[in-house]
Amino acid sequence: MKQQAPLYDFFTADHRRIEKIFSEAIKDTNNVDLEKYHEFRVGLLTHIKMEEKILFAAAQQANGGAPLPLQAKLRLDHGALTSLLVCFPAPQVIEMIRHIMEQHDILEEEQGGMYEACEKLTRQEREQILEDLKRVTPVPVHPFNKASYVLEVAKRSAKRAGFDFDVF
Ligand SMILES: [Fe+2]
């Protein structure tokens, strides 16, 4: 019998949902559907909030207070994505988001990845976590900041996460 993995399933389904909204929004990268893109920003930021504040937090607690090995890297990715979402979705920004999201989701979803580790550690708290996830409210997003330094800030935070877009 396949072992139940409701948290893994929940977060993986949310990745697919967000990817779909993203690809709809950026069908034409020179003319992004800004309404869809707004939906994407809310979806991704809310997903990150659910991970940081609920799933990873519960796993860390169940791990005796010690962060899981992947946690620092994933947090840096979240930081990079969050700062990229402040930028206007120019083709270059979209490419960076697409690249980071792709690599990031693998680390969470793959066998032995973050979701599996969290699921194992939090078996006792599973019902509570699912309850908490249901109660999460969407993250409010701010208008884009079109200043050029914002992209530089985003690139720096991507670099901290191991993505060098100056040589991209
Ligand atoms: Fe994540």
Ligand SMILES: [Fe+2]
């Ligand atoms: Fe995720």
